[in-house]
Amino acid sequence: MKPKAIFFDIDNTLYDTAKFAERARRNAINAMREAGLKASEEEAYKALLKVIAKRTSNYDKHFDEMVRNLGQKPDPHIIAAGIGAYHNTKSSILPFPEVKSAILELRDSGYKLYVASEGDSLKQWDKLIRLGLDHLFHDVFVTEDVGRKKSKDFYAAITRKLKLDPKKCIMVGDSEEKDSTPAGEAGMRTVLVTHDGKGRGNADFVIRDLSELKKTLVKLE
Amino acid sequence: MKPKAIFFDIDNTLYDTAKFAERARRNAINAMREAGLKASEEEAYKALLKVIAKRTSNYDKHFDEMVRNLGQKPDPHIIAAGIGAYHNTKSSILPFPEVKSAILELRDSGYKLYVASEGDSLKQWDKLIRLGLDHLFHDVFVTEDVGRKKSKDFYAAITRKLKLDPKKCIMVGDSEEKDSTPAGEAGMRTVLVTHDGKGRGNADFVIRDLSELKKTLVKLE
Known part of the structure; x- marks a missing residue:
């Protein structure tokens, strides 16, 4: 699918x-x-x-x-x-070098792209702005606004809000505890980003960085 | 004197x-x-x-x-x-263009130079740092640390702390209410900085900007 x-x-x-x-x-x-x-x-x-x-x-x-x-x-x-x-x-943070091009390529391929982040809404938006990424996502969900910490319920709430089948959604993050485990429990497919190539946990896929994401998605189709 | x-x-x-x-x-x-x-x-x-x-x-x-x-x-x-x-x-404030050279010239002439500022201590220090002026004064007095708003008592307290005769001290500021009037009440000589050349109030001297300060001081000697 x-x-x-x-x-x-x-x-x-x-x-x-x-x-x-x-x-x-x-x-x-x-x-x-x-x-x-x-x-x-x-x-x-x-x-x-x-x-x-x-x-x-x-x-x-x-x-x-x-x-x-x-x-x-x-x-x-x-x-x-x-x-x-x-x-x-x-104030002068930068994205990982592969991030912007990977995101734009995924947008070009027709994916809807979202942020699912834990924290204070203004702080997380401030990061996106300083990273130069604030316009690149179709929407941004921060736990403070959703009213739930990163958990099965948080991921269920945002896919429900977007009227999306969780099985057609992929969560990409570096944390098993906050990203792959609860998103998986909510029925989403999960990709763990490790940077050092170590660890796997219970994510469906493990990548080193976002430059590997597109070819990983092909395996899901 | x-x-x-x-x-x-x-x-x-x-x-x-x-x-x-x-x-x-x-x-x-x-x-x-x-x-x-x-x-x-x-x-x-x-x-x-x-x-x-x-x-x-x-x-x-x-x-x-x-x-x-x-x-x-x-x-x-x-x-x-x-x-x-x-x-x-x-974060990117700059001093008035004449400020740094005027201050350094006054230091070279043997004056002791101080800041006497109203407000929160960390905020006023942050301004001095961003202005590149934090090392140029012999000491800095902020009302929060002294425990008094800008008043006769504030100016009396700082000259007393420095063991200086107020008559040998000059207060330079833009406000009659907070600078020239209370400093004058504490026995200091006062210089009002107007920028637009207007106003005089009760200050001993009025200057447009700090480039005029040194020649004004000669009149006091």
Whole structure:
């Protein structure tokens, strides 16, 4: 059965979230050093990772706590420099190199393309805009708007809203837990994107990156 | 008596706050139009100014309300585009063209240079960093850290902290209410920066921009 619609996760599927997070943190640290923080990049980076491990990434005083843990006062010059550089880097994210051409080619082939993403609606839209991808999908579904976290129910709700047979829908993402498993439970076909070629889990197909997606879809027809 | 220390206001003294605010709002509107807002730049700009007049500038739903007032739904694509473009513009502020050279020349002449600014400490430091001015002052005083709004007491507190005779201190700013009047009450000499050459109030001197400051100081000696 020829699939009709393809749903894409954002983080680690359309862009390298981990790489940009590290880059943003290191740029923040170097800006803080320029503003007076006395520590090497590596010392400060390790101290920051410890704070993140302790407080999770949803905490707004990472830099203050890191500076204090390095034995210094969280001077507003240092903190403001870190926050500014962090956001500057977060503003200049890029998609994985194969993403735009793969998406445009799939659109040309007649597929309907959607985003299925977990998180805050404005934040996920902000990422799509900064990635230059905001106009390339036929619609965007974010868990905040749908009212459900990524789960069987979330995927069932969005295919129902689009009046699509889940069996004709494909979910493409990097997470077994949030993408392939619940989408599979909702009756969708699933493709896991691994980047390193490892892992398979229970997805129907595993690809390294989106450049392999089109030839994988042929196997489904 | 030769003055020793010069204090500078930030907003509308070191950079053109009003110009960058308008630019940020217009860039936000054009990004929202690109994301689907149906309105001309001028229609939307007028609608935005109305919302700001009603809600003041400290309100985080300006764009939502503007879009609704234009008869449309505040789609997260549109709102995220507006917020992103607004912050991008706010990130690329520049000092008035004469500011850096005037400051460096005054430093070379032996003056101690300080910032005396009203607002949130991290926000004012963020501006100094983005303006490229964060290393150019000997110290920075923000009302949030001092614990007083711009008033006679604020200026008295910072000169006392620096162990300076207020009579040997000069406050340079664009506002009579927040700069020249209270600094004058605290015993400082005052210079009002007008940009348009209008107004005088009760400041000791009026200059158009900081390029006129050095020759004004000679009159004080």
